[in-house]
Amino acid sequence: MYVAVKGGERAIEASWRLLDKERRGDTHLAELSVAQIRAQLRLAVARVMTEGSVYDEELAALAIKQAAGDLVEAIFLLRAYRTTLPRFGYTEPLKTEAIHAERRISATFKDVPGGQLLGPTYDYTQRLLDFALLADGDDAHGAPPDHAATAQLAGKAQTAAAEPMPRVVALLNKEGLIEQESITPDAPEPGDLSREPLAFPASRATRLQNLARGDEGFLLAMGYATQRGYAHSHPFAGEIRFGSVAVEMELDELGEAVEIGDIDITECQMINQFAGSAEAPPSFTQGYGLAFGHSERKAMAMALVDRALRAEELGETLRSPTQDVEFMLSHSDNVEASGFVQHLKLPHYVDFQSELELVRKLRAKHAAAAAAGGTASAASANAHDEHAAASARSAAQQAERQSASNPGENNAEGNATSAAQEQAA
Amino acid sequence: MNARDTAAPAPDYDSAAEGYNFAYLDEQTKRMIRRALLKAVAVPGYQVPFAAREMPLPFGWGTGGIQVTASIIGRDDTLKVIDQGSDETTNAVNIRRFFARTAGVKTTRRTVEASIVQTRHRIPETPLTDQQILVYQVPNPEPLYRLEPRVAESRKLHALADYGLISVKLYEDIVHHGSIATTYDYPVIVNNRYLASPSPIPKYDNPKMHMNPALQLFGAGRERRIHAIPPYTPVRSLDFDDHPFEVQRWDHACALCGSTQSFLDEMIVDDSGKRMFVCSDSDYCHERREQQAGANDAGEHA
Numbered sequence: 046m047y048v049a050v051k052g053g054e055r056a057i058e059a060s061w062r063l064l065d066k067e068r069r070g071d072t073h074l075a076e077l078s079v080a081q082i083r084a085q086l087r088l089a090v091a092r093v094m095t096e097g098s099v100y101d102e103e104l105a106a107l108a109i110k111q112a113a114g115d116l117v118e119a120i121f122l123l124r125a126y127r128t129t130l131p132r133f134g135y136t137e138p139l140k141t142e143a144i145h146a147e148r149r150i151s152a153t154f155k156d157v158p159g160g161q162l163l164g165p166t167y168d169y170t171q172r173l174l175d176f177a178l179l180a181d182g183d184d185a186h187g188a189p190p191d192h193a194a195t196a197q198l199a200g201k202a203q204t205a206a207a208e209p210m211p212r213v214v215a216l217l218n219k220e221g222l223i224e225q226e227s228i229t230p231d232a233p234e235p236g237d238l239s240r241e242p243l244a245f246p247a248s249r250a251t252r253l254q255n256l257a258r259g260d261e262g263f264l265l266a267m268g269y270a271t272q273r274g275y276a277h278s279h280p281f282a283g284e285i286r287f288g289s290v291a292v293e294m295e296l297d298e299l300g301e302a303v304e305i306g307d308i309d310i311t312e313c314q315m316i317n318q319f320a321g322s323a324e325a326p327p328s329f330t331q332g333y334g335l336a337f338g339h340s341e342r343k344a345m346a347m348a349l350v351d352r353a354l355r356a357e358e359l360g361e362t363l364r365s366p367t368q369d370v371e372f373m374l375s376h377s378d379n380v381e382a383s384g385f386v387q388h389l390k391l392p393h394y395v396d397f398q399s400e401l402e403l404v405r406k407l408r409a410k411h412a413a414a415a416a417a418g419g420t421a422s423a424a425s426a427n428a429h430d431e432h433a434a435a436s437a438r439s440a441a442q443q444a445e446r447q448s449a450s451n452p453g454e455n456n457a458e459g460n461a462t463s464a465a466q467e468q469a470a
Numbered sequence: 471m472n473a474r475d476t477a478a479p480a481p482d483y484d485s486a487a488e489g490y491n492f493a494y495l496d497e498q499t500k501r502m503i504r505r506a507l508l509k510a511v512a513v514p515g516y517q518v519p520f521a522a523r524e525m526p527l528p529f530g531w532g533t534g535g536i537q538v539t540a541s542i543i544g545r546d547d548t549l550k551v552i553d554q555g556s557d558e559t560t561n562a563v564n565i566r567r568f569f570a571r572t573a574g575v576k577t578t579r580r581t582v583e584a585s586i587v588q589t590r591h592r593i594p595e596t597p598l599t600d601q602q603i604l605v606y607q608v609p610n611p612e613p614l615y616r617l618e619p620r621v622a623e624s625r626k627l628h629a630l631a632d633y634g635l636i637s638v639k640l641y642e643d644i645v646h647h648g649s650i651a652t653t654y655d656y657p658v659i660v661n662n663r664y665l666a667s668p669s670p671i672p673k674y675d676n677p678k679m680h681m682n683p684a685l686q687l688f689g690a691g692r693e694r695r696i697h698a699i700p701p702y703t704p705v706r707s708l709d710f711d712d713h714p715f716e717v718q719r720w721d722h723a724c725a726l727c728g729s730t731q732s733f734l735d736e737m738i739v740d741d742s743g744k745r746m747f748v749c750s751d752s753d754y755c756h757e758r759r760e761q762q763a764g765a766n767d768a769g770e771h772a
Binding site: 053054056057121124125127128129131239240241242243244245246371375380381383384385386387388391392393394395396398399400401402403406407410 | 519559567590591735750
């Protein structure tokens with residue numbers, strides 16, 4: 046009877062103390078510092094910044110520490126903090142083609158102007174647990190850091206970054222093979238999802254904002270689904286870049302844009318086939334993904350989903366949930382999803398009591414009806430069982446026939462809706 | 471059980487809320503919410519979209535109600551928070567302490583003392599007055615969402631007052647079960663125009679919404695909608711002429727206060743499944759027992 050017990054206030058306070066203790070863990074071990082998390086768990090920090098939609102490595106690291114490593118909880122902490130911050134204005138669009146790339150790859154061309162740069166990646170590690178890391182102390186491998194090699198690496202990265210790096214998708218433009226992202230004349234300013242409620246239909250700018258804040262796991266699963274045939278569009282990783290880019294903002298006092306800092310970003314441009322329509326010849330189209338820090342999985346999944354959500358704009362047939370803007374955008378946010386799923390922990394006993402009363406009533410009715418109609422068949426229990434089995438078989442056959450006569454895939458929801466509409470009509 | 475918790479020490483909140491605005495939200499956000507509230511009051515039952523913020527409590531745990539309360543509460547207000555009718559459930563305690571901490575307002579467990587009552591899943595048994603505001607926490611403000619999950623579609627249906635879908639649903643209930651099988655979040659027509667969700671209150675509470683002297687505000691944080699029922703507004707629970715709307719009835723009286731006029735919770739009190747029925751509204755139950763004790767004392771002294 047946890048809801049009926051008294052002293053909820055003291056219980057909550059005690060729970061906070063326990064939580065603190067559990068988070069700290071064994072006090073014989075040194076406490077983890079925020080600086081360590083920031084420096085050594087950089088990928089976790091990147092995810093929390095992206096989905097928390099605040100670029101602040103220190104606060105993200107603090108949130109991870111406070112949440113004991115639960116990244117969705119850390120994202121929530123950061124978002125709840127973000128919402129209290131004043132809004133000074135909006136920066137200029139990032140010039141990502143001027144990125145100082147630490148990594149840049151294209152899966153569509155063997156060589157591209159500006160070169161391919163592998164950079165730090167887990168891609169070609171052999172996933173063997175490195176037991177050397179188990180040993181205590183820094184640099185467990187024992188070898189002193191090879192300064193010359195590191196310097197050489199850094200130097201290489203810089204030369205590469207210094208070369209101009211035109212976008213891979215722009216290279217295809219010479220032949221008109223791929224649609225180009227261009228600013229629509231008289232386009233309205235993009236909305237701000239953190240200040241305005243999400244409304245449908247949603248513009249691409251709004252959709253991208255939603256996906257950028259969206260849960261990596263959700264986008265990964267949905268992007269994966271598009272690869273497995275749920276709105277397949279033959280994607281190629283046109284270009285993936287990770288590096289730092291300058292942020293510029295126009296200041297009223299100066300009347301011009303000035304650099305206010307650099308941020309690390311990961312950008313992905315997916316190239317997807319487009320079969321063409323009555324108006325447009327077959328060509329390649331784009332899906333776009335952007336994330337803070339080094340977040341390739343997120344950026345790629347986002348690009349796949351972005352492309353799937355462009356179905357309506359491109360005149361493609363809508364046949365999968367991954368193309369359904371309302372379905373996708375309404376369920377991508379993990380702060381919302383986590384809150385609502387877990388609100389089931391709250392007491393619902395008033396509603397449950399109401400349902401209990403209803404089910405008892407319905408069961409009483411059912412029993413009364415069975416008693417009235419079942420006296421004849423009750424003579425032989427076996428006969429009754431056989432009858433039940435037979436009717437179950439026929440129901441199954443009927444269901445099979447129905448699904449056979451309905452070859453459309455993935456439209457269970459559509460069927461239910463149209464059935465409901467028919468009934469309404 | 472259903473007695474006020476008197477042992478809790480008065481907490482010192484002032485230091486904890488430093489650096490935050492009164493009632494947590496910044497004034498700009500409060501103004502935005504107040505504009506939505508005014509529109510909602512002007513068009514009773516209509517769902518007004520608003521830019522709900524992330525709150526320091528999770529979505530789905532009352533953030534809509536909290537934002538509405540935060541934007542209407544003043545320093546002189548007295549706040550009561552209930553969840554499932556009780557002031558003592560952990561979430562009610564948590565929200566109450568949130569406001570005590572961020573707004574420093576007086577809180578109460580007595581319905582009659584409160585100027586604002588924030589609630590989840592119940593309307594207090596004690597009748598409200600025109601000096602009070604009832605703020606509901608709403609998980610899903612759209613009464614049609616089980617029938618039409620697309621917001622773009624359901625907004626059209628509201629605009630056209632095309633509520634055939636829900637009538638068909640209730641009709642199907644009657645065909646399948648012999649009666650309407652909706653027991654909570656029972657849909658209502660507000661001011662003879664908009665179909666609205668009363669939030670998941672038991673249908674037992676629905677009649678209390680009709681012509682209530684108090685202002686009723688509904689906040690759905692996750693779904694980013696606000697709707698309202700202004701004082702003295704007609705609210706009709708959907709039904710059919712031959713299947714009129716009915717509320718739940720119990721064969722029991724409250725085991726503590728003996729009331730037969732309140733919503734009762736069922737509790738399992740031992741391993742063999744023995745049951746006990748008590749008022750869901752803890753303040754109502756407590757007040758009645760105080761009165762009875764008072765009457766007994768007076769009787770003894772007379």
